Amino acid sequence: MSDTPLASPMTPDAPPPMAKPVAKPMTKTRLEAFSDGVIAIIITIMVLELHTPDSVSVEALLHILPTFLLYALSFIYVGIYWNNHHHLLHATQRINGATLWANSHLLFWLSLVPFSTRWMGESDFATIPTAFYGFTLLMPSIAYYILVRVLIACNGQNSLLTTAIGKDVKGMISTGLYIAGIALTFWNSFAGLACYVAVALIWLVPDRRIEHD
């Protein structure tokens, strides 16, 4: 016992000191921390894209108001994903390797939101950039759905997670609204934008499914 390097204290979840050490199950702490870091950066670097007004008048400030509101909208979308990710991982009890990739996949699509926000803002809401903006909102919603499926596969059909997620009606409506918004953009950019804004509104009500189920 005294010569095994594994018998030390201070490793609160250390495996029992058997001959061949065994692996501990993965914990979700670092997955949450990494996701928090990436989402925090995505949500914050968008403000770096904001150009200062051309002059020091109130008119110049009002001139950038649409860009400003667009920034606020993207802030809300990324904030929604952070909130939902928080609720989702909170209800999760196990993760595995597939979870890590499904999570990175979600973060990848979210990381494009600052890019599409910038392009749409620069283009004054032209058709293609506005449709592309919708695309960069649609893809995270699909990636989030995949992440939920992978987590449920890992945690079991009878788990807290499955009960907590339920039918995810809000998620399905959101995906539908994004697709509708992209299509509408080709008729009128602002009709498409209205669909995107509708998604933000239905999520601003806190998601009580997991928290209080």
Add this chain to the structure above:
Amino acid sequence: MSDTPLASPMTPDAPPPMAKPVAKPMTKTRLEAFSDGVIAIIITIMVLELHTPDSVSVEALLHILPTFLLYALSFIYVGIYWNNHHHLLHATQRINGATLWANSHLLFWLSLVPFSTRWMGESDFATIPTAFYGFTLLMPSIAYYILVRVLIACNGQNSLLTTAIGKDVKGMISTGLYIAGIALTFWNSFAGLACYVAVALIWLVPDRRIEHD
């Protein structure tokens, strides 16, 4: 025992032993981690805005001294919010979905500080940018007040939080000074700036209300 939703806590990784798993209350760990991430980025990206001096002389360095001091001032404001946020969440025992949004709302306004700092610096303290800078300091103070109210509603009137916050005289004085500063800016930018600096000074004394109550 069987009807309490808090049964078998503290073993987050264990599979629930009951037929229908129940949700755990939300913990504040991730809220703190996400806020730390966002505030760390806000406070750090401001230095990216600092333009290097035009030449390699001491004069050129002194020429950017006002911008440098402005950066230091904004660093202090964001640092104040991190400190207070730390104290506030430290005294908090429960959070809910409304808390997440109130917190994101605070982070949104804080995220505009690098933008307003840049504009005020570029404009050499013109009236509108200096007033707008005050606005981006005022809004977080209001958002912070809302966050405190939401947290108290969630934690209860008799909670540690309520006792710790007390009357928040400093917070009310700060909000008043920001409003006064914005108004004074239209008379003289530096009078407004003096009000903002006064707020920084009253907060640099560590907040002992929560820590040592």
Add this chain to the structure above:
Amino acid sequence: MSDTPLASPMTPDAPPPMAKPVAKPMTKTRLEAFSDGVIAIIITIMVLELHTPDSVSVEALLHILPTFLLYALSFIYVGIYWNNHHHLLHATQRINGATLWANSHLLFWLSLVPFSTRWMGESDFATIPTAFYGFTLLMPSIAYYILVRVLIACNGQNSLLTTAIGKDVKGMISTGLYIAGIALTFWNSFAGLACYVAVALIWLVPDRRIEHD
């Protein structure tokens, strides 16, 4: 008992009851948190390098598709390192001062990936930038190997870590493919790039060595 430096562990905040306090062993929590932060920033700031299309047409969007795919590729590489780092530290029970430097060394080389990605993208896959991109992928793989050795030296040959890592065939194949890719670049950039892509593909299968050993 009195000569063990590990006495009274697990009560990190309690004042030591002995005359001369003794040091606790280092924990890996902060090493993980700092690495998560740096990797999260590396993976996210790459999107800041993406230039918006020149016009608002689908053609302009397709024109930046290679740059976009390059961004996705770099995202995957950095994601691979985060995943492997997660698995590696998960199996680690002790760290020491040498570990901190070996870890920073890995982070240093990873931090060059956004730079080399940008150069290769700007140069339209010219020979030297493409070889340099391979170099900035090769160096982290060597730094990762060093980190593994340092961790094994610290944790002992009989530790969970040693068992979990095994022969690291994937790691050796990756390093070989990077070297081959750099060499091939001087014949044809896209042959080199194909080698790099091959590495990404062999890692996208989740690493089950540590997780399920």
Add this chain to the structure above:
Amino acid sequence: MSDTPLASPMTPDAPPPMAKPVAKPMTKTRLEAFSDGVIAIIITIMVLELHTPDSVSVEALLHILPTFLLYALSFIYVGIYWNNHHHLLHATQRINGATLWANSHLLFWLSLVPFSTRWMGESDFATIPTAFYGFTLLMPSIAYYILVRVLIACNGQNSLLTTAIGKDVKGMISTGLYIAGIALTFWNSFAGLACYVAVALIWLVPDRRIEHD
């Protein structure tokens, strides 16, 4: 008992359920997390300053080699502070409000390193920028000293921290070398730079004072 909102489980370090709730001592977790975030960003955004070579030749790559080495040097300095901060906080058992400000003070000066690195690189190691670079290395070393004093005042003369820190000979030598380097810069920039490099070298040996005392 049943009507107090504080008697719930799941708050592992909750105060005992007395009539008037009492404050818990501050924990260092968030201080570490915030510092990790800020230092991670400082160390990573420096690579954003690296300009890609003008052409796609090896010569163009070699042309930016001094800037590259300068980046590596600044990476090492910030890494040294992270390492030392890690060791310091590891040995710390208590923090207070003054600690938060002393820590933010250190982070402020560290946040200027990317700025001074950029200026010195752009100026091809001119006198004033090189001296200013030394200044932005000197100030964190002073801020670190203040942080150590504040922590010792908070933890007590007999604490683990005091024992672990010892005389801090390395720290004093570093501060001396920075001052010497700044002075030497006015004779020859590279003599000053040599002093700065010497500091990096004496720290690259892991600090065993706290770890193994």
